[in-house]
Amino acid sequence: MDYRYLGKVDHLIHDLIKEEERRQKHGLELICSENYVSAAVMEAMSSVLNNKYSEGYPGARYYGGNEVMDKIESEAIARAKTLFRAAHANVQPHAGAPANIATYFGLCEPGATILGMDLSHGGHLTHGHPVTHIAKVFRFVRYKMKSVETGEIDYDEMRRVAIAEKPKIVLAGFSAYPRELNYKAMRAIATEVGAYAVADMAHIAGLIAGGAARNPFDDGFDVILTTTHKSLRGPRGGMILTATPELGKKIDKAVFPGFQGGPIMQMIAAKAVAFREALQPEFKVYARQIVVNAKALAERLMEQGVKLITNGTDNHLMLADAVASFGCHGGEAQTILDEVGITLNKNMIADDKRPAMSPSGIRLGTPALTTRGMKEAEMRQVADFIVRAIRAGSNDELPRIRKEVEELALRFPVPGIA
Numbered sequence: 430m431d432y433r434y435l436g437k438v439d440h441l442i443h444d445l446i447k448e449e450e451r452r453q454k455h456g457l458e459l460i461c462s463e464n465y466v467s468a469a470v471m472e473a474m475s476s477v478l479n480n481k482y483s484e485g486y487p488g489a490r491y492y493g494g495n496e497v498m499d500k501i502e503s504e505a506i507a508r509a510k511t512l513f514r515a516a517h518a519n520v521q522p523h524a525g526a527p528a529n530i531a532t533y534f535g536l537c538e539p540g541a542t543i544l545g546m547d548l549s550h551g552g553h554l555t556h557g558h559p560v561t562h563i564a565k566v567f568r569f570v571r572y573k574m575k576s577v578e579t580g581e582i583d584y585d586e587m588r589r590v591a592i593a594e595k596p597k598i599v600l601a602g603f604s605a606y607p608r609e610l611n612y613k614a615m616r617a618i619a620t621e622v623g624a625y626a627v628a629d630m631a632h633i634a635g636l637i638a639g640g641a642a643r644n645p646f647d648d649g650f651d652v653i654l655t656t657t658h659k660s661l662r663g664p665r666g667g668m669i670l671t672a673t674p675e676l677g678k679k680i681d682k683a684v685f686p687g688f689q690g691g692p693i694m695q696m697i698a699a700k701a702v703a704f705r706e707a708l709q710p711e712f713k714v715y716a717r718q719i720v721v722n723a724k725a726l727a728e729r730l731m732e733q734g735v736k737l738i739t740n741g742t743d744n745h746l747m748l749a750d751a752v753a754s755f756g757c758h759g760g761e762a763q764t765i766l767d768e769v770g771i772t773l774n775k776n777m778i779a780d781d782k783r784p785a786m787s788p789s790g791i792r793l794g795t796p797a798l799t800t801r802g803m804k805e806a807e808m809r810q811v812a813d814f815i816v817r818a819i820r821a822g823s824n825d826e827l828p829r830i831r832k833e834v835e836e837l838a839l840r841f842p843v844p845g846i847a
């Protein structure tokens with residue numbers, strides 16, 4: 430983008446945006462929760478819709494002048510429902526965390542118990558990490574993997590905990606788990622204890638939309654919530670989908686007026702554009718390629734002696750044990766890779782003994798590089814860069830790798846960046 434006006438009004442911010450554009454274009458993005466949106470999504474995001482207050486929902490707003498907004502939000506809702514086969518969609522959550530919080534308040538009373546994935550086994554902060562406020566309002570109990578070698582969840586233990594703790598929500602979903610969940614088993618446990626089955630599919634929404642991962646609604650889930658900016662490749666934001674209109678009413682009340690004020694209408698328009706893109710046949714090809722690329726990257730890393738948690742992946746992400754693979758912790762690996770233009774993040778591994786700021790693992794994924802058009806051959810090259818950089822005996826090697834990283838990156842354009 431050329432940022433004509435910004436260049437005249439605010440040089441500093443203009444130049445910093447240009448610097449970030451350069452970083453994105455010249456580097457390799459492996460943060461598994463990031464992506465590159467299309468120029469069309471970006472145009473919608475930066476439109477005059479920013480100027481409008483639209484508290485309420487289509488047809489029932491608290492301010493005048495919302496005729497156009499009603500059409501935009503209704504279209505976003507209709508597209509979201511088609512994309513995920515939902516009975517109801519709320520497209521107003523400002524991000525994933527507000528979508529989580531509104532869902533908890535929509536479905537249960539404060540003090541209720543929620544059964545979610547253990548955080549070091551892949552669950553997310555919003556699933557009740559003790560540092561969050563939400564962990565003070567609801568009582569979170571946990572399930573884990575049975576084996577870190579296969580990644581299989583211990584469904585027997587999950588059932589035992591559910592019967593003992595009587596959760597109101599059984600929560601599927603993760604931010605660092607590389608395998609498919611058994612939604613049928615989770616639905617059965619939720620039914621047995623009278624809980625809602627809720628999926629936080631923030632990470633894999635794009636895979637589900639493109640048919641490359643299972644849709645929890647097909648296994649009888651009640652609610653699916655998500656971010657829109659990860660594999661789904663839309664603007665930063667959240668969304669909550671329900672299996673019935675009745676549940677939709679509870680969720681709508683919890684989002685507004687329960688938790689948020691005015692919706693961010695330019696983001697809702699951009700969500701609509703992203704949903705339209707995700708409804709095209711090409712998106713199916715994209716979603717499938719994300720998984721094919723992740724498997725290629727994982728296999729090559731393992732061939733090079735890298736220890737992956739669960740020994741591979743079924744989705745877009747993988748977790749490597751940096752300590753076991755390279756003799757350095759995840760933070761050190763992240764810093765070295767930053768130097769060569771490869772971006773990923775340090776991450777806890779299952780039952781990690783190390784602190785969160787220098788955990789044992791690194792997490793990486795393929796949605797962003799797949800958007801650039803990279804395929805299996807490039808994934809193998811990327812794996813080799815990672816291993817060479819972290820194992821480099823001397824710092825002289827790093828500038829050489831950085832140059833090769835840049836050469837590869839520049840062969841694949843970033844949408845919206847000339």
Ligand SMILES: Cc1ncc(COP(=O)(O)O)c(C=O)c1O
Nearest residue numbers: 524525526553555603604631656
């Ligand atoms: C599973 C999951 N839920 C919720 C969130 C929170 O999303 P946001 O950062 O948009 O608040 C994330 C973000 O990483 C996530 O991975």
